[in-house]
Amino acid sequence: MNHTPYKPRTALLPLLAALVLAGCATSASIDGNALPAIPAAFKEGAPIATAAAQPQAQGTWWKAFADPVLDQLVEQAGRNNNSIQVAAGRLRQARAIAGATNADRLPQVGLSAGAVRQKNSTTGNVAATEVSARANFSYEIDLLGKLSLASSAASLDADSREALLRSTRLLVQADVAQTYLNLRALDAERTLVRDTLQAYRNTLRLTEIRFKEGDVAELDVARVRTEVAVTESDALALDRRRAQLEHALAVLVGEVASNFQVAPTEWATALPVIPAGVPSTVLVRRPDVSAAQSTLQAAQARVGVAKAAWFPTFALTANGGSAAPQLSDLFKASTGVWGISALLSLPLFDGGRREAGVQNASGEMDVALANYREQILVAFKDVEDQLSALRLLAEQSEAQSRSVASATRATLLSDSRYRNGYVSQLELLDAQRSELRNRRQALQVKTAQYLATVGLIRALGGGWA
Known part of the structure; x- marks a missing residue:
């Protein structure tokens, strides 16, 4: 080779x-x-x-x-x-x-037993019963x-x-x-965004007080309100993403999402x-x-x-057993039959x-x-x-x-x-x-x-x- x-x-x-x-x-x-x-x-x-x-x-x-x-x-x-x-x-x-x-x-070994009742010319057209027991052995040699x-x-x-x-x-x-690390990262980001949101809300309250007192213009109030609304939207988006990650994690660990929580x-x-x-x-x-x-x-x-x-295949088969008209005679020496065969096969033409x-x-x-x-x-x-x-x-x-x-x-x-x-x-x-x-x-x-x-x-x- x-x-x-x-x-x-x-x-x-x-x-x-x-x-x-x-x-x-x-x-x-x-x-x-x-x-x-x-x-x-x-x-x-x-x-x-x-x-x-x-x-x-x-x-x-x-x-x-x-x-x-x-x-x-x-x-x-x-x-x-x-x-x-x-x-x-x-x-x-x-x-x-x-x-x-x-x-x-490995060798294949099997047992079989049967009973046949039949009437034909060999029995003088008289119904007769034959019982049998056989052992079978087969083995393919792995040449x-x-x-x-x-x-x-x-x-x-x-x-x-x-x-x-x-x-x-x-x-x-x-x-x-x-997935878990992404979830924990979102928890940290949610905390950061919500802390910022709370700071914006505090600023909005102070700005509204100053606006009522005439210290600032309404434009300042509108700007802070915009920041509060934008940050609230960001916080809700993070909440939505976290819920989806938690549900995905539930599937990974084999739990129903409705019953799972981190x-x-x-x-x-x-x-x-x-x-x-x-x-x-x-x-x-x-x-x-x-x-x-x-x-x-x-x-x-x-x-x-x-x-x-x-290449050719080579198989050995053997069988042996007894057949008798009465169950009590089944295992007598005179009723025994056996056979051994060897088969060598090689296909000559298979159409490709x-x-x-x-x-x-x-x-x-x-x-x-x-x-x-x-x-x-x-x-x-x-x-x-x-x-x-x-x-x-x-x-x-x-x-x-x-x-x-x-x-x-x-x-x-x-x-x-x-x-x-x-x-x-x-x-x-x-x-x-x-x-x-x-x-x-x-x-x-x-x-x-x-x-x-x-x-x-x-x-x-x-x-x-």
Whole structure:
């Protein structure tokens, strides 16, 4: 068998070795050049570890956020989420199919018993009864590994389903965490907006008093009333968004939205810091990559199954038993019958059916290889996305903090100047609007940092150690 020389540089080596060994057994090789080359480092500068690793079980990564409510929600979703239950059901189906396929490799033994009452010429047209008991044995000898390859393919399908179950769990955990963090961010923003609204209402009362006393014009009252109405509208919009997030969270944890509630509270969730040096073991840690790998190996085995159809099959069968006119005579030596047979079969002409089967299996392997390559590319793309997001968000957060500090100082100065009659109320309102806008933007940047952290953990397969 000829294989294209290829020297993978990192975590692809164990996978490629497995595929080459499988290729020798199935006469279907995998071109190593079809797999993407692994860079020495991520674009964001994080080095890639070159040591190969085995798939790891996902840990309780969400506990790094140190939020008891989040812990409870994720654990509840693990028990009740419908997507997880569907994936678990499909895994059970795949394992059952693997068990049924593996049973074809084992001897088949059966028992049968019957009774016949008949009248014919051999009995002198007299009704007679015959009772019988038989044991049957059959076994197909797996000369060329066809049955073992089919069993291996079914087992790999089950492995793929198991990996997809882990992938579904990780996806649900990440969705719960991100939805919850968005909810807490909205709680913080709602508090900020409502505090600002209360300040505007206090300003409106004072302005209305000064207007009655003739100290200010009606225009000043109208301006403050506008700010109160606009801010009230913003607060209600945030309430609406929070209700929708709470309902979405209810579906994720498997609860009826009408009975589900997450009480508003202060946003005190910790932000984990993922250290530099993200390993390339993401290729084998990510369950979706692992699922694609198992699917590719199963498709490779099925090419061998299809090719084995060109070769003869050899089966052994045996049966033995007794037949007698009376039940009491059934097991006497004189009533015993037995038989052994061997069958060698080889179709000579099938109209191209076997060749079509080989081509179909080869096409499925090409599709599986392309899907596996896509999963690798997506894995690196996801990690790069989140690494760049975290780096840029850290810089943006620093800039936004300076903006908030400046806006807060501007509001204090404008308020002082307004109270001393140096500037109009319009300047003060502009300063207050600017401060509110900058504080809300700072919250949005903070939220994005939390969401990107969850996204990176998910991209790394549920951990970073």
